[in-house]
Amino acid sequence: MIRMEYVLHPRSEIDKRTLALQSRMGETDGALLFNSVDMCYFSGTAQDGLVYIPKEGGATVMIKRSLERAQQESPLEVRPLRSLKNLKSDLDIADGARIGLEWDVLPMGIYERVSRSLAEAAFFDISEEIRQVRSVKSDFEIGLIREAARILDCGISAVPEYLKEGMTEVDLACRLESVMRSMGHQGSLRFRRFNSIVPLGHIMSGPDAAAPSFLASPTGGRGTSLLFPQGAGYGKIRRNEPVFVDMAGIYNGYIADSTRIFCMGNLPRVLEDAYSTTLDILDEVAACLKPGANGMDLYRRSEEEGALRGYKDHLGGTPGNKCGFVGHGVGLELDEYPVLGPLDHIIKEGMTIAVEPKMIYPHLGVVGVEDTFLTTGSGPERLTRLPREIWRL
Numbered sequence: 001m002i003r004m005e006y007v008l009h010p011r012s013e014i015d016k017r018t019l020a021l022q023s024r025m026g027e028t029d030g031a032l033l034f035n036s037v038d039m040c041y042f043s044g045t046a047q048d049g050l051v052y053i054p055k056e057g058g059a060t061v062m063i064k065r066s067l068e069r070a071q072q073e074s075p076l077e078v079r080p081l082r083s084l085k086n087l088k089s090d091l092d093i094a095d096g097a098r099i100g101l102e103w104d105v106l107p108m109g110i111y112e113r114v115s116r117s118l119a120e121a122a123f124f125d126i127s128e129e130i131r132q133v134r135s136v137k138s139d140f141e142i143g144l145i146r147e148a149a150r151i152l153d154c155g156i157s158a159v160p161e162y163l164k165e166g167m168t169e170v171d172l173a174c175r176l177e178s179v180m181r182s183m184g185h186q187g188s189l190r191f192r193r194f195n196s197i198v199p200l201g202h203i204m205s206g207p208d209a210a211a212p213s214f215l216a217s218p219t220g221g222r223g224t225s226l227l228f229p230q231g232a233g234y235g236k237i238r239r240n241e242p243v244f245v246d247m248a249g250i251y252n253g254y255i256a257d258s259t260r261i262f263c264m265g266n267l268p269r270v271l272e273d274a275y276s277t278t279l280d281i282l283d284e285v286a287a288c289l290k291p292g293a294n295g296m297d298l299y300r301r302s303e304e305e306g307a308l309r310g311y312k313d314h315l316g317g318t319p320g321n322k323c324g325f326v327g328h329g330v331g332l333e334l335d336e337y338p339v340l341g342p343l344d345h346i347i348k349e350g351m352t353i354a355v356e357p358k359m360i361y362p363h364l365g366v367v368g369v370e371d372t373f374l375t376t377g378s379g380p381e382r383l384t385r386l387p388r389e390i391w392r393l
Contacts, residue, residue: 006252007144007252008044008073008075009040009074009075009140010075010140011075013044013138013140014044014075014076015058017041017042017133018042018053018059020133021042021129021130021133022053022054022056024129024132024133025055025100025126025129027098028055028098028099028100028124028126029055029093029097029098030052030053030054030091030093030097030099030100031052031053031099031101031129031130032050032051032052032091032099032100032101032114033050033051033052033053033102035102035105036048037192037332037333038102039051039061040253040332041332043059043061043074044073044074044075044076045063045069045073045074045078047063047065047067047069047070048063048064048065048066049061049062049064049070049081050062050081059076060077060079060091061074061076061077061078061079062078062079062080062081062090063078063079063080063081064080064081067080084110084113084114085116086117087118088117088118093118093121095121096120096121097118097120097121097122098121099118099121099122099123099124100123100124100125100126100129101114101123101125101126102125102126102127102130103125103126103127104125105127105194111123134331134332134336134337135331135336135338135348135351136348136349136350136351137331137350137352137374138350141254141331142350142352142374144251144252144253144254145251145254145255145256145372145374145383147184147251147252148250148251148254148255148256149256149258149372149383149384149385150249151180151183151184151185151249151250151251151256152180152247152248152249152256152257152258152384153249153258153384153385153386154179154183155176155177155180155183155185155249156245156247156258156260156386157386158175158179159172159243159260159262160262160391160393162175163237163262163264163393165237165238165264166236166238167236167237168232168234168235168237169203169204169205169208169221169232169233170224170232170233172203172232172237173199173201173203173231173232176201176245176247177200177201180200180247184252185249185250185251186250186251186253187200188200189250189255189334190253190255190332190334191333191334191335192335192336195214196215196216197228198215198230198231198334199228200247200248200250201231201245201246201247202219202221202231202244202246202247203231203243203244203246204221204222204231204232204233204244205237205242205243205244205365206235206237206238206241206242206364206365207365208221208222208233208365209221209242209244209365209366210360210361210362210363210364210365210366212317212318212321213229213230215230216324216335217230218316218317218323218356218358218368219244219246219358219360221233237264238264239264239265240263240264240266240267240268241263241267241364241365242261242262242267242271242364242367243261243263243264244259244261244366244368245259245260245261245262246258246356248334253332254331255330255331255332256330256352256354256372256383256384257334257354257356257372257384258354258370258371258372258384259356259358259368260369260386260388260391261368261369261390261391262390262392263390263391263392263393265392266392267367267390270361271359271361271365271367272390274311274314274361275359275367275368275369277306277309277311277357277359278315278358278359278367278369279369279388280305281305281306281357282355282357282369282370282371282388284301284305285298285301285302285326285340285355285357286355286373286380286382287380289353289373289375289380290347290375290379290380291348291349291375292346292347293346293347294344294345294346294347295327295339295341295343295344295346296340296341296342296343296344298326298327299326299327299340299341299342302315302326302357303315303316306357311359314359315357315358315359316357316358316360317358318360318362321360324341324342325340326340326355326356326357327339327354327355327356328340328353328354329351329353329354330352330353330354330372331352338353340353340355347375348375349376349377350374350375350376352372352373352374352375352383353372353373353375354370354372354373355370355371356368356369356370357369358370367390369388370384371383371384371388
């Protein structure tokens with residue numbers, strides 16, 4: 001028997017999620033899910049296998065390995081997955097069925113095997129519908145994100161205990177990660193984009209924090225290798241430079257995201273003024289996080305405010321390296337819907353959204369702020385609660 005310290009997903013949660021996806025299927029006859037995050041969301045287990053959700057009726061969970069663990073974790077009936085060759089008979093899929101697949105993340109190798117097994121089926125992309133369903137959180141999920149925010153606040157607030165002149169960015173990152181791991185942080189972070197592997201946070205200082213990278217983020221960082229060219233590196237932390245601490249708290253898979261700025265000594269006036277502007281932009285965007293608002297409009301509003309104040313070439317990145325958003329949903333993955341960017345995403349009650357205006361100065365560093373908010377009918381609730389002024393040591 002495995003131990004069950006982590007929180008299992010109740011059957012009522014799984015059923016609601018299944019019905020929500022089924023209501024969006026339209027003419028699709030069923031959805032075949034292989035991505036481990038989507039599997040966990042719709043079945044309660046992330047073991048190796050698949051989840052099939054028909055247009056009507058309950059989901060079928062089939063697991064290759066570990067079947068025993070999946071049966072303990074999922075509130076649904078879990079069956080062994082013999083081979084993808086038997087999908088048609090095992091799932092009772094009719095000839096000519098219209099099947100939805102996660103085209104945004106599904107490997108081509110699996111797609112080809114599925115298409116051979118279901119040779120008479122027609123395949124469609126179901127990933128957009130899945131992401132829309134997952135963007136609105138239940139009370140169960142919100143409870144887990146609240147705990148993730150608490151863990152995150154504890155991790156970031158530990159910076160003054162460990163921050164010393166001359167220590168490396170990696171050393172500080174390790175110490176903060178240890179604090180959060182001891183509180184229940186799972187120690188890994190999910191990101192849906194192809195080829196994007198992210199650390200638990202970007203903990204960087206001085207000009208190294210402004211180094212660009214491929215990641216869909218305002219910040220890059222030197223990182224620790226050619227295959228991990230982002231986040232904390234081996235550069236030493238110095239006085240009178242911004243120490244940028246952007247971390248993700250995670251509890252039972254659910255994420256909260258926050259950023260705070262620390263400094264040993266004093267920052268240049270240009271960075272002080274830029275940071276003050278990010279606070280104003282955060283407040284302005286957060287105040288508009290109400291049901292019915294459009295994420296595209298909020299992004300444009302932040303860009304216009306930044307340009308009006310003279311920060312067009314710094315907000316969200318330097319020219320040619322801008323991230324193209326000012327906020328994003330968080331949940332089981334760091335890059336969930338809605339996006340406060342150039343996408344037509346409508347804000348709904350029950351969304352958890354990280355708002356993160358950041359200013360990048362290549363020769364000085366990065367300043368900015370980020371908090372995770374819950375959207376409610378009466379206005380946004382800030383879940384990450386640390387003081388937002390620059391932490392001076």
